[in-house]
Amino acid sequence: MISEKMKGYVANSSVIRAMFEEGKRLASIYGADQVYDFSLGNPNVAAPEEVKQAVMELITDEDPVALHGYMSNSGYEDVRETIAQSLNSRFGTSFGQKNILMTVGAAGGLNVILKTLLNPGDEVVAFAPFFGEYRSYVGNYDGVLVVISPNTETFQPNLKEFEEKLTPRTKAVIVNSPNNPTGVIYSEDTIRDMAGILNRKQKEFGTDIYLISDEPYRELAYDGAEVPYLTKYYDNTIVGYSYSKSLSLPGERIGYLVMPDELADAEDIIAAASVANRILGFVNAPSLIQKVVAKCVDAKTDVAYYDRNREALYGGLRKLGFSCIKPEGAFYLFVKSPVADEKIFCDAAKKHNILVVPGTTFACPGFVRIAYCVSYETILNSMPGFEALAGEFGLIKPQEA
Numbered sequence: 001m002i003s004e005k006m007k008g009y010v011a012n013s014s015v016i017r018a019m020f021e022e023g024k025r026l027a028s029i030y031g032a033d034q035v036y037d038f039s040l041g042n043p044n045v046a047a048p049e050e051v052k053q054a055v056m057e058l059i060t061d062e063d064p065v066a067l068h069g070y071m072s073n074s075g076y077e078d079v080r081e082t083i084a085q086s087l088n089s090r091f092g093t094s095f096g097q098k099n100i101l102m103t104v105g106a107a108g109g110l111n112v113i114l115k116t117l118l119n120p121g122d123e124v125v126a127f128a129p130f131f132g133e134y135r136s137y138v139g140n141y142d143g144v145l146v147v148i149s150p151n152t153e154t155f156q157p158n159l160k161e162f163e164e165k166l167t168p169r170t171k172a173v174i175v176n177s178p179n180n181p182t183g184v185i186y187s188e189d190t191i192r193d194m195a196g197i198l199n200r201k202q203k204e205f206g207t208d209i210y211l212i213s214d215e216p217y218r219e220l221a222y223d224g225a226e227v228p229y230l231t232k233y234y235d236n237t238i239v240g241y242s243y244s245k246s247l248s249l250p251g252e253r254i255g256y257l258v259m260p261d262e263l264a265d266a267e268d269i270i271a272a273a274s275v276a277n278r279i280l281g282f283v284n285a286p287s288l289i290q291k292v293v294a295k296c297v298d299a300k301t302d303v304a305y306y307d308r309n310r311e312a313l314y315g316g317l318r319k320l321g322f323s324c325i326k327p328e329g330a331f332y333l334f335v336k337s338p339v340a341d342e343k344i345f346c347d348a349a350k351k352h353n354i355l356v357v358p359g360t361t362f363a364c365p366g367f368v369r370i371a372y373c374v375s376y377e378t379i380l381n382s383m384p385g386f387e388a389l390a391g392e393f394g395l396i397k398p399q400e401a
């Protein structure tokens with residue numbers, strides 16, 4: 001018999017993953033080019049050429065025993081030092097290798113830091129809409145997820161409600177910018193205000209509140225938008241990074257945590273996170289790919305590819321009468337459902353072989369998420385289906401300007 005806790009998780013198992021499976025089923029019936037699967041944030045852009053080169057060089061040149069062996073639970077020292085120096089030159093920080101812990105993607109990093117920080121009943125704040133897996137990650141350590149309701153006009157965090165919902169039990173706050181599912185980038189003013197609130201509340205309660213910045217989409221920002229580096233605004237900040245999207249390596253499971261010296265109890269947190277990495281069963285991040293990302297610190301994915309998709313999808317859907325804000329980063333469009341129960345819209349879309357994810361998954365009903373990390377042709381070819389949907393749901397086509 002499985003555990004009570006797992007029963008709950010299985011019952012609410014990821015809608016996104018279920019959609020992905022549905023996409024594969026539809027593709028086997030209609031052919032892959034007849035299915036418009038916008039369900040999963042799985043990059044359609046190949047990893048940069050530097051990644052392939054690095055893999056080849058490492059396999060050819062390195063001692064295989066060392067290359068594939070265990071190392072420190074925090075990861076290879078040289079890899080962590082390379083990443084620390086790269087961050088320092090980009091953001092003017094002063095990290096050393098001890099501040100970096102290599103993780104099994106952002107998901108691994110979030111689990112490591114939550115295991116490190118949480119006692120049962122501790123509260124973790126997240127701003128809706130958010131990546132739905134946060135619910136399980138917080139639940140894994142018997143934390144309590146406190147949800148801040150969305151501002152559905154701007155999708156910037158609702159700081160008034162945030163301030164009201166911080167309590168002496170608040171242990172951590174998770175932010176994700178550029179955001180999945182909205183594509184919004186939290187502005188520098190927002191970050192400053194958030195830091196001000198956190199500092200005030202820490203003082204008032206006599207506690208430490210850790211800000212966890214979940215950053216798989218940091219490198220995906222359009223039109224020259226800046227993504228503030230949060231350790232510079234608030235001392236108790238931990239950054240979780242991932243190469244899943246920035247180098248198109250989601251299956252390789254590689255990322256890192258940054259735990260700056262400025263954190264309250266930094267030494268203990270750094271030591272405990274390394275133990276958490278081990279006892280969660282990760283032991284260490286995969287060895288070969290650690291070395292690969294260190295060789296590719298300056299490599300970049302093709303942001304222009306996603307940008308072209310963004311323009312085509314946003315422009316196309318707006319023309320058909322759908323309403324959504326223009327994403328500033330990541331590769332998702334968060335579209336207002338033409339009916340209040342967005343699952344009705346998702347089911348109707350499926351009849352046109354279009355797969356989109358209900359906003360309820362992200363704690364934001366009434367919206368759907370469209371992941372545009374697909375081929376450009378998929379976007380163009382999906383437009384007749386979206387046009388039919390616009391007709392079915394009575395959206396009024398605005399006059400051409």
Ligand code: PLP
Nearest residue numbers: 041105106107131176180242244
């Ligand atoms: N956090 C957010 C906001 C995400 O969107 C994702 C993946 O889509 C993750 C974390 C997990 O990423 P990873 O593949 O690096 O574990």
